[in-house]
Amino acid sequence: MSGARVDHTLTSGVFTLDGGSWEVENNVWLIGDDDEVVVVDAAHDAGAILAAVDGRRVVAVVCTHAHNDHVNAAVEVAGATGAPVLLHPDDRVLWDMTHPDRAPDGALSDGQSVKVAETELTVLHTPGHAPGAVCLYAPELGVLFSGDTLFQGGPGATGRSYSDFPTIIESIRDRLLTLPPETEVHTGHGGSTTIGAEAPHLEEWIDRGH
Structure with a gap:
């Protein structure tokens, strides 16, 4: 049985x-236990994120x-904790718009596993909203x-540069x-949902996108 839990912090910017x-x-998700944690999407407010980390080792x-x-906020959180920043290399063009002088520390790849608190987070490369967009799947947690690939009510936006509707x-x-279907979906913005709740709407999303 996994000892990991999911914590949540909301930041704005x-x-x-x-x-x-x-x-x-933005939703900032922290997966871990009392000793160690993975931070997913360090958005806007490093202070709030570090408060949620609460002294734990950031994997x-x-x-x-x-x-x-x-x-x-990724660079500041990494600097304060010594943790590596991990990003799919296909999104480097977007990363460089925000952090032109600081490269990510490691590359995410499809099928890769990030382990925290005896829990495996599997990387799924899901381009469309951005070329290097990924999701993290934790089967032991059902999460x-x-x-920004999938939200409550539909796919992420694809109307801007480096995005593509058919791909998402x-x-x-x-x-x-x-x-x-019972998998809980914790999103980048807004409320959580489940795979089962979103699956029936696939065809109408496709129709809406054409």
């Missing part, structure tokens, strides 16, 4: 891309993708951390909707 800016609230700061609102639909259909 500004998302910028393609010359626009939007006020956003890694994992970026589901590199839009600025998901990585703008998927979907970043393919990622969701082939990589996420094949997971057990």
Whole structure:
């Protein structure tokens, strides 16, 4: 039985891309136990994230993708904890917009495992919202951390640079909707959902995108 639990911190700030800016609230997810933790998407407020870490050893700061609102606190959190920042290399072009002078410490790849508190987090490469977008699947916990690939009510946005609607639909259909329907989906923004709740809507998303 996994000893890991999921903690949540909500941070707020500004998302910028393609010359626009939007006020956003981001979900920051922490997976671990009383001793160690993985931080998923260090957004906006390093102080709030470090308070949630609460002195635990940070195994890694994992970026589901590199839009600025998901990585703008990553370097500060990594610097304060000594943890590596992990990102899929296909999102380096987006990362460099926010952190041009600081490369990620390691690369995420499809099928890779990140281990924390005796729990395996499996990396699923799910491009579409961003080229290097990934989700993290923890079967022992029955949880998927979907970043901005899948939300309560539909797929992530694909109307901006480096995104593609047919690609995100393919990622969701082939990589996420094949997971057990009871899998809880913890998203990058907004409320959580389940695979079973979202799966019936795939066809209408496709119709909406055409």
